[in-house]
Amino acid sequence: MAAPQHALRRGSSSLTRFTSCSQLSSLSISRTSTRSSHYFRKLEATAEKGEVLKPMEEEELSLKALADGWLEGPGSAFKDPLHGSTNYLNAYSPSGKLFRLNTRKGEEGSEANATSDGQLPPERLEDLMPFPLNTQFRSQSVLSEELREEIYNRVVVNGSSVRSVSAEFSVSMERVGAVVRMKQIEKDWQKDGKSLAKPYAQAVLNMLPTTPYIPNDPQPHEDINDLPVHSHTTQQIFYPTSESRDFTRADAGRAFNTDLLPADARIPHPQLIEEHRERNFPPAVRQNLIDERERREIQDRERRKQKMMEREKRQVTVVPGKRHEFRFKDISVDSVGKNGRSPAGVGWRYGFPHEDRKRGQVKIPTRVDT
Amino acid sequence: MARQKLWISLRKPKIRQSWNKYNLYNLSRLAIPSPPSATYFQQKWSAKAISRPYHGGQVREKQWARMFSRRMPSVQPMDYRYLAESDGSQESAGRGSGEELAQKPRSPREATPYMQMVYHQLERRLDTAVFRAMFASSIRQSRQFVARGLVKVNGQKMPYPGYMLNPGDMFSLPPDLVMFATGQQKPPTKSLQQRTRARAKPRINVDAADAEMRAVVDQMAALGKDMDTFRSSHPDLPPPWKAELFALGCLARRATNNPGVTPQVRVDILGQLNANFDSLKAVKDFSSASPAQTQAPLKKGWERRKRLIVRRWMEGTAEPQPASTNPITFSKPYRTPWMPRDYMSAFAFIPRYLEVNQNVCSAVYLRDPVARPGLGEVPTPFPTKVSQLAFNWYLRRR
Numbered sequence: 001m002a003a004p005q006h007a008l009r010r011g012s013s014s015l016t017r018f019t020s021c022s023q024l025s026s027l028s029i030s031r032t033s034t035r036s037s038h039y040f041r042k043l044e045a046t047a048e049k050g051e052v053l054k055p056m057e058e059e060e061l062s063l064k065a066l067a068d069g070w071l072e073g074p075g076s077a078f079k080d081p082l083h084g085s086t087n088y089l090n091a092y093s094p095s096g097k098l099f100r101l102n103t104r105k106g107e108e109g110s111e112a113n114a115t116s117d118g119q120l121p122p123e124r125l126e127d128l129m130p131f132p133l134n135t136q137f138r139s140q141s142v143l144s145e146e147l148r149e150e151i152y153n154r155v156v157v158n159g160s161s162v163r164s165v166s167a168e169f170s171v172s173m174e175r176v177g178a179v180v181r182m183k184q185i186e187k188d189w190q191k192d193g194k195s196l197a198k199p200y201a202q203a204v205l206n207m208l209p210t211t212p213y214i215p216n217d218p219q220p221h222e223d224i225n226d227l228p229v230h231s232h233t234t235q236q237i238f239y240p241t242s243e244s245r246d247f248t249r250a251d252a253g254r255a256f257n258t259d260l261l262p263a264d265a266r267i268p269h270p271q272l273i274e275e276h277r278e279r280n281f282p283p284a285v286r287q288n289l290i291d292e293r294e295r296r297e298i299q300d301r302e303r304r305k306q307k308m309m310e311r312e313k314r315q316v317t318v319v320p321g322k323r324h325e326f327r328f329k330d331i332s333v334d335s336v337g338k339n340g341r342s343p344a345g346v347g348w349r350y351g352f353p354h355e356d357r358k359r360g361q362v363k364i365p366t367r368v369d370t
Numbered sequence: 371m372a373r374q375k376l377w378i379s380l381r382k383p384k385i386r387q388s389w390n391k392y393n394l395y396n397l398s399r400l401a402i403p404s405p406p407s408a409t410y411f412q413q414k415w416s417a418k419a420i421s422r423p424y425h426g427g428q429v430r431e432k433q434w435a436r437m438f439s440r441r442m443p444s445v446q447p448m449d450y451r452y453l454a455e456s457d458g459s460q461e462s463a464g465r466g467s468g469e470e471l472a473q474k475p476r477s478p479r480e481a482t483p484y485m486q487m488v489y490h491q492l493e494r495r496l497d498t499a500v501f502r503a504m505f506a507s508s509i510r511q512s513r514q515f516v517a518r519g520l521v522k523v524n525g526q527k528m529p530y531p532g533y534m535l536n537p538g539d540m541f542s543l544p545p546d547l548v549m550f551a552t553g554q555q556k557p558p559t560k561s562l563q564q565r566t567r568a569r570a571k572p573r574i575n576v577d578a579a580d581a582e583m584r585a586v587v588d589q590m591a592a593l594g595k596d597m598d599t600f601r602s603s604h605p606d607l608p609p610p611w612k613a614e615l616f617a618l619g620c621l622a623r624r625a626t627n628n629p630g631v632t633p634q635v636r637v638d639i640l641g642q643l644n645a646n647f648d649s650l651k652a653v654k655d656f657s658s659a660s661p662a663q664t665q666a667p668l669k670k671g672w673e674r675r676k677r678l679i680v681r682r683w684m685e686g687t688a689e690p691q692p693a694s695t696n697p698i699t700f701s702k703p704y705r706t707p708w709m710p711r712d713y714m715s716a717f718a719f720i721p722r723y724l725e726v727n728q729n730v731c732s733a734v735y736l737r738d739p740v741a742r743p744g745l746g747e748v749p750t751p752f753p754t755k756v757s758q759l760a761f762n763w764y765l766r767r768r
Contacts, residue, residue: 005733040698061381063381064380066380067392067395068378070395070398070399071391071394071395074398075391075394075395075398078394078713078715078716079713080712080715081710081711081714081715081718082437086715086718087715087716087718088719089397089398089715089716093761108569122624130716130717130718130719130749131397131749131750131751131752132397132398132400133400133401133402133751133752133753134486134746134750134751134752134753135753136483136486136498136744136745136746136753136754137486137745137746137748137749137750138745139718139719139720140719140721140722140728142720143725148727159548172736174537174538174700174725174734174736174737175725175736178540178725178734178736179725179727179735181540181734182540182725182727182730182732182733182734183727184728185727185730186727188731189729189730195545195589196545196729196730197545197548197549197728197730198695198696199549199695199696199707199709199731200545200549200552200553200708200710200728201728201729203708203709204504204552204710204718204728205728207710207714207715207718208718208719208720217685222722223447223742225447225448225449225450226445226446226447226448226742227445227446227448228443228444228445228449228740229443229444229445229446231441242462243465246457246459247458247459247462247463247466248458249457249458249461250455252459252462255447262458263448263453264453266451267448267453269450270620272454273450273453273454274454276450276451276454276455285419299510333524364530364532364533364534365528365530366534366536367536368523368524368526368528368539369539370524370525370538
């Protein structure tokens with residue numbers, strides 16, 4: 001394959017200067033299309049004979065023409081979305097054939113089934129990879145409109161807790177919150193007669209894999225019990241202990257760091273562990289225990305809130321006046337830090353220059369409160 | 371941001387955050403060669419040079435190097451059933467290597483692609499998140515939207531593309547802007563010559579026109595309304611007939627609203643549309659007849675417009691949508707009825723760290739992207755090999 005080297009360099013990727021020519025030839029020849037196919041046939045023929053293509057012929061096909069040739073040929077599959085399916089690069093062969101249909105061809109008579117009812121076979125894992133070289137990334141499903149509606153109804157109309165809805169539909173609690181928040185905006189817009197981006201929403205959801213809502217058969221959307229990898233656990237440690245000891249997860253956590261809790265306490269849905277332990281109890285007892293846990297959680301939250309309010313109250317001295325009340329709070333001058341510039345500090349010292357006009361001061365806000 | 375001359379090039383292909391068709395072509399032929407005789411430094415340099423144009427190409431190198439963090443956030447999904455049934459002591463039983471269980475051991479987990487998380491900090495940027503939520507067709511466009519103050523974060527204007535989103539932040543764009551960015555473009559406007567020629571013609575002022583003119587306009591509007599009521603009273607009309615009716619209604623509205631149409635043409639077209647509508651109403655069985663048989667052709671230019679409307683209607687709606695949600699509106703900055711941009715579906719994905727509501731064009735940044743077994747959540751077109759080399763480049767021990 002020494003011959004077509006220089007001929008191919010123009011038409012192919014020169015992403016790095018280390019690009020080897022054997023890869024280039026395999027890369028370009030596979031991309032045959034209407035306008036460029038003639039050239040490639042010629043190129044293959046000359047390569048077989050061991051001849052070199054003349055520079056004149058090399059010039060006849062510009063890079064633009066090659067690209068347009070691909071876009072007219074194999075690339076034309078991406079111009080319009082596939083109806084009811086994703087449409088990623090990795091789902092197609094270099095010649096522009098949908099792999100899913102090809103694999104069905106091998107089986108007897110199933111290709112006719114796949115095309116007759118107009119439904120494509122479901123995507124394989126590889127078909128969901130938008131970037132052919134990165135097999136570690138795939139397009140994951142999003143919530144369907146019906147599922148979003150159902151989540152909103154459960155939380156707002158039925159008054160279920162975010163935690164229980166999250167566990168039921170296997171949708172993370174943050175996502176449940178976000179769905180409810182945005183669905184509320186959607187409802188408000190509808191009430192005000194503001195137009196929604198319906199055609200856009202329909203088109204986008206048609207292009208993406210979605211998690212459907214099937215009543216009484218919830219489809220899991222994502223892992224809800226993700227344990228964040230704590231930086232203390234990323235190193236291997238040698239911890240001597242006696243063989244007779246039951247060395248549990250809690251002990252292991254303490255071995256990594258004295259404050260590190262075991263996984264049981266750090267996952268977002270620890271109540272599922274309790275519920276699983278109680279799975280063989282009579283249903284009435286189980287329900288009682290679940291209710292009890294929920295009640296306790298609410299009580300805890302209230303107590304914490306109460307405590308915080310009390311603490312704040314203690315810090316403020318109120319002196320009632322005739323028309324106003326004066327509130328005094330202890331402030332430490334040291335809160336501005338050693339250099340007097342801490343943003344957490346109170347007040348600005350007289351004569352202390354601001355730094356905001358200095359070079360390299362970033363003034364982009366770091367948070368926006370709701 | 372220094373503006374490069376050619377953002378998406380074929381000669382020196384760089385993968386960009388863009389739905390451009392040539393970007394797709396570049397992506398399709400992207401190959402990462404195994405260098406035969408490159409030093410480690412050269413390998414790292416080239417990996418960085420390939421990946422940086424995609425990841426924060428708009429961010430200066432110094433800025434990104436400051437932002438880079440060697441900490442790779444990751445999670446391990448836990449099975450609550452396993453946690454309930456075992457306290458973990460059997461994993462450490464004996465001399466620490468665990469009990470030998472009679473049943474088959476748990477299947478080994480897929481490796482966690484930590485190295486795919488090199489650029490995870492950039493995913494927090496507002497401009498990147500707007501692009502990832504599919505509200506803009508390229509990172510440049512999303513950056514422009516942000517910089518022009520069109521994007522709101524938690525309801526407040528946030529004109530900084532480099533604003534780092536915090537978990538729970540909601541960003542929203544006006545729906546028209548999103549539909550402009552992701553929809554088909556309007557056909558090019560008239561040339562200057564055509565425009566000046568049109569201006570030279572006397573403009574017709576409907577208000578100043580005589581009573582006869584007003585009557586024609588009123589009749590046009592009435593005809594449009596008649597067509598709407600006819601359509602709503604015949605919900606099971608076959609699609610070609612629906613398209614025909616839709617096109618007649620559009621033409622009636624167009625002839626009414628367009629000040630460039632002369633009174634003579636208006637009267638003409640009103641007569642023709644009326645005749646066509648009458649012949650349509652006279653059809654007994656819609657499923658056996660076709661519009662082409664019964665409908666008389668309009669004047670040349672109007673016939674062409676009608677065919678265009680019919681074609682667009684048929685293409686745009688596999689299942690016919692009500693005209694009210696996706697109408698033909700000339701005031702919109704995008705082509706109506708709205709249809710997705712070409713080549714959009716090849717780039718269409720929404721990462722899990724965002725939750726998007728397309729109806730109100732808002733999205734919530736739920737959490738930072740993480741690596742999990744078998745999946746790196748940062749969308750990158752490059753394999754682990756490249757990311758790892760790029761990571762090593764930014765460790766600043768070259």
